[in-house]
Amino acid sequence: MKPCATSACSKIRTGASRMKALRNYSPLIVLTIVLLGFGVYAYRYIQATSFVIEGTRYYNLFDDAMVSMRYAWNLAHGNGLVWNVGERVEGFTNPFWVFFMAFWHLLPLNGPQISLAMQVSGGVFLALNLIILYKIVQHLTDDLLALSAALVMTAFYGPLAVWGLLGMEVSLLTLLLSLSAWMTLTLDHARHKHWLYLLLGFSTLIRIDMAVPAVLILGFLAFTDRPNWKSHLVWGMSVLLLFLGGQSLLRYWYYGEWLPNTYALKMIGLSPVIRIARGLWVLFELAWQMNWVVFLLPLAGFLLRRDKNIWLLALLFAGQAAYSTYVGGDAWEHRGGANRFISIALPLWVTLFGVTLANIRNAVETSLRLNGWKITLSHVVALVLVGFSLWNANFLLADYRSIERWLLQRKPFYIESHEKYIRTALILEKITQPGAKIAVTAAGTVPYYLPDRYFIDLLGKTDKLIARQPVKSPVSLAGIADVRPGHMKWDYAYSLGRLQPDVIVQLWEEDYKSAEPYLVEYESVTIDGLPFYLRKGSPLVLWDQVK
Template sequence: MTRLKTVMTSHIRVYLKKNWLPLLLSVLFGGWALAFIYHSSYVASDGRLYFNLFDDAMISMRYGWNLAHGRGLVWNAGDVERVEGYTNLLMTLVMSVATFLFDKRYAVLAIQLTGIFFTLGTAWMTVRIGERISKYAESNFGTSDSGLHRYLPFVLILLYYPLNFWSLMGMETGMLAFFLTAGILLSLKYADSLNRPSSLILLMAGSFGLAFLTRNDSLVFAALSFLFLLPTLKHGRRDVYLFLAAGVLYSAFILGQTAFRYFYYGEIMPNTYTLKLVGMALDERLRNGWGFILPFLKETGALLLVALAGLTLRFSWKRLYLFGFFLVSVLYQVYVGGDAWNYWRIMAPTMPLLLLLFSFACFEIVERFSQTGWIRNFALAALSIFALYVADARFVREFLLLDLPYQNNYAQAHVEAAIAINDLTKEDATIGVFWGGTLPYYVDRTAIDFLGKSDKYIASLPPDVSGQSAGFGMNSMPGHNKYDLTYSIQKLLPTYVEEFDWGTQKLSGWAEEYYVRVKYNDAKLYLLKGSPDIDWDKVTTILAW
């Protein structure tokens, strides 16, 4: 027993000595992430501390809460027609565990904390990927004095704000990056192995399967990995069988979720697919997507150009394989017609791979100009800081916690509105919203989604391409360009309405006759006049329109 303890202690010491730098960086990142989470929290008018996820993540939280409390995987409990208004099944299931274990406020905190794990896990696995494909794995990259070379990608990933933001704000971005890098690492290990253990390719298929459950469009990444492994088939029948077994395993994830979707929601594709893609002409989508992606290419231009230079200087199929993931994510973003937020959530999961290729390129460029250690390290650090600053410049104030995270002020306003609605309305009240996340999550009332993420009728409407629901270089914003306020407001008459104008439809004039604007604590609300579902005795302040 004493000998075993001695051996274990020795192994721990060796591990700590070898990995002290990334462990220190992990602790520092964890400290920053906790400060970020606290910075994004707030004490509301009811005196309680609320934590914050991005609004779309809070939509998934409402699905998770309902599932955890026996109401089904639905946005509105008791709805006759179930709607799959999420695109991140696995993340939603994780959220259901959090909402089962904690109350609504601390379930949000639990999800934010998972973002720390996913980001650090992605950074660690990206370093391992680098060790498998770079010359530094065999030479000075693994030596004790090459920490800067070995862990530069680790540092860059932890400093890339969009990945951190989406991970800590509860979106599936961090989870997808984690499973994506895990699958890539396993695919490289399998390709390099002489005896090709079956566990490696099956674990790879499982990782990409979990990535599929995280976000279905990760199918394109899995296809890229299976294409990368095609050359292994020439080594014999056993490799063919393993390849086919991995394909069957991955297909089981796709078929399993599709079968669940069909029998539970009555659809083959999620409602969000209909909402964002159906009805929008391909040429229109491509124009919108290109207009959206251009600022991203400009922000990451320095990283991208250096990475491409490195790919040219020291070409390998493995490096091209990694670059393929980044390229596919950019092309996919163009294909779907852009996004509603210019914080690059679609590209963020593959940015660690671009940062890794950038690091390799920096090593090789610097080596060509100097063999002096300190000069090389200085040049390496300077080039990295410059390129990353260009990519992160727009987010620096948020990263330094000088500004609130993106849209955090809206989340605070929605929490205040939720507190007021819970106090003023009865259980049969309905709420009509454009922002389908924070407010509906904290208000246990039937909700009406004006923009159709959880409404099949709205999702099936033709998109507004007038330019009135546009932004970020797009003429029409996916997921926010389908609406029918005549139906959602004038016909359904929600007890509470968030706003009355969107795109080309303006109902504010009509609303003055049917709704009253009130102030309750720190919230200003539009409430249906004379509604029996409102405790009017508590309404003390009527505001002018």
Template sequence: MSLRAGGGARLRFDLAIVGIGSLALLLYARSFRFFCDDAFISLRYARNFATLGAPVYNAGERVEGYTSFAWMAITALFMRAGLDGVAAAQVAGALSGVFLVASTWWLWTSMEPEHPWVGVFVIAGLALSAPVAAWTLGGLETPLFAALVVASIGVVARVAGSPSRSSGVWAGAAFAVSTLARPEGAALFAVVVIVVAVFAARRPLLRCALADAVLTYSVLVGAFVAWRWWYYGAPLPNTFYLKMSGERPEMLRRGLRYLSLALRDFGPACTVTLLACMLVPARPAGQDAPDDRGATVRRTTLWIARIFTAVMIGYVAWIGGDFLDLDRFLVPLFPLIAVVVGAAACRALELLSPAIPPVALSFSLLCATLFPYAVRQSTTLNQRARAISEPTRADADVEPLGWTALYARRWAAMGRWIAAHAQPDDWMATGAAGAMPFYAGIRNLDRLGLCDAYVARAGEKLSDRPGHQRVAPLSYTLSKDPVFLMIDDAALDAPEPPPRDPYWESKGYVWMVVRLDARYGASPPSWHKFLMRKDRAAALIPEDGVESALTAP
């Protein structure tokens, strides 16, 4: 079956594959019941953007503590339309998941129009990937960036096949948008420029299209950087200054541990298969004419996918990996990996099809690659990720999704408790800068510095864990006069008496333990231990579910 002919039949086939693949991905994503605490940082910016017209964490403070401007702006639009934070992020994630499936299918049919049924396996492998599914509705920009990576490569592959001045402009704009979704989009564009420049050596029209793409990208991204510098006072996001402050050798060791965990999750058989597929040429030598458009599209796509995969793996190691589970930084590579493996399978089909019927070959491909991969993704990896505590994750200092989801719910409940007991001008201070401050609705000092410029650059060294390299000095923390102070931010499974602490009482604070129940969205109930300003804590002593060190013997 060729997708080059039969307009109506082709459209129905395309819509069916994209629809079924998207449905499978979204159903799998829903099964994780996961929403990341860090997503609430961007959502707090989005809420202020939607309601105040200012993309800020605290009103009146211009600090760029989010990673993805595109994601923040999209969720702000949904919140402006009336959705709450979680719903806005999950609608954006679901749409991004559909976009990811559609762009992967579009890239595949551009590259391998003669092999649609192999493309079905490509889409199935993508939809059944646990990391892709988990992060689709996880609240962060991961699915949007992954979709933009694939779509941008699809645009540039078509430009390479049929270059024109207007197509170069569209390609530059696509990569600019991907860079606004995540900074790694700039690395992808650099890879594209190198690869296309090689193919453009003897093609004047392609050189012109590449020049137009570079100019368009430079203008759009340059304008955004100029706006960022003017608005936030720095050429790069605040998160960059924080995350680059760790010790480089230790960060590299952490990054290699992170990649080692990803390879163990991927499995030795899949890893060996992928490495072998990376070496398979776009077409057997001598079968393509030099000016064959299809060959150009295939070669361009595969070389970009291979080089960008290598660049991203090196980059992830260099920045120290991640503390969140299921390969968040590697998810944009999954559709590219699926396309590379699918292309290698097509070459095998072409070599063996004279001797073996295509149906038998397709079934063999399913049994040899997709079935073992899907079983591993849906059983072993899925179960490990859902755990609250899991040894292989602990060894790599990575939080299982089960732990992340649990504490996001607990911190959200604590935020609702604070909202019920805070006054509009109150400050709080916590390193858990996501759900708790989002639901508290008051100003927060991010003690770990993602949303605080001073801490990101001059905070005390804490660790080499990504995003946890610095912490606010106590003098700086107390200068904000926070009413709610999360120094030992402890969510408890059972109540414990709040201790008397002469040191903190001399600073004007007492330990509190509060019970969080269904009134605050906690199910099952939990308890939270924190410091509270003494003058405000005294008024809460009679309240049910609140214990204060002021009443301790």
């Protein structure tokens, strides 16, 4: 047969070349589309979390993040790394994140603008995580289904957006965990291992519990990279211990404690059995919400493809799940979805989901010898399953309102509380003088916007005495669903009777009765629909402003 030399054949070859080029660029096209989609979603989410009060648009962070913001404000203004000036209590577990917040406070920005900068930073970190996730999937497989599933289910998983776009360090930790996983998978042992060791050590400065994935990665390398196992254990662990030991010594020097105050708050005074049972319960709830089949599908990956790369990703997710179980989970699972500890590893889990789904589809196509339109149909079915899985993962607590929040058709979680806290701070600024003592249960937003007032943290996040007390609520295995770590200790005899705040903004919802003996010294008022208790005769209350 003579070779084709006609223009028609030339066009066929050109068309084939273009199709091949398109296939080569398809992964980048998928990444670009997801990044653009995430950018639009993040922008709309941040706008949806803002609100206008007295003509000013406020951007605000999750209240725990605002606790760190008050520390950052004091640090940037020369008062030290403290919540109340002159009192050294480490009511945070994210030192580098506080330093990052302090950097923004050095710029000519006001509070809402700094919060916006933190939200945008969270969006940038989550976008960078998608790029790293793209590299991880490309290292594992060239299947577009696996890539699409991993990127889409990470970019548009609601709880991860909540933590990342409301100012929590989760955004940066997610990026660093994915980056550590990618560096481990592609490690050039001769040149790059020390950079990995430094990255693992540095991550503990953001949260000390990043030591968990760090130890798992070093152990994984020691087991799978036998020629260099001593280097991983000796040098890797030495670098990790240097970071952990260094910050512990600094903590003891500055705060007089080896561990953050929040460790005592959550780990002391609650039975380990109850704590771990509660951790198992919230893990079970997460699996149930996401659908057991979807949640456990990655386990099938071990049967279809048993290699060390798959084991690493599964190990890191299992490590975070185990850690979450050990500490009893978080305080916000009643809102649904993955908590802060599990969220940072969820992108690795959905990567396994995507790879496993692609492997199952390929196995079905091969075993049934599918071709033509049947292959196309199998691809469509797989994509529909990805879409269903994403929808199901965001259908939190089987409440359709969670879908409306995810689609930004309803105010996102926590925003109504944020607005109330800002209004509270503005009222307190008008009715109290600098130096007034103010008692709160939500220790973030209100104290941040009133840096010249002294605050009393009723739930002990920034109070050493309360943090070391036993939990107030009697807890049994039957009541583990009601356990809220970090929100189960208070002492009104100390906080109200001894410290005598000028204003009580909030009392813990679980226990008003034990506060009643101390409230006789207070006048109950409602201002602009918000309740306050004002200490009778207090010279730091501007009584003429109280309406």
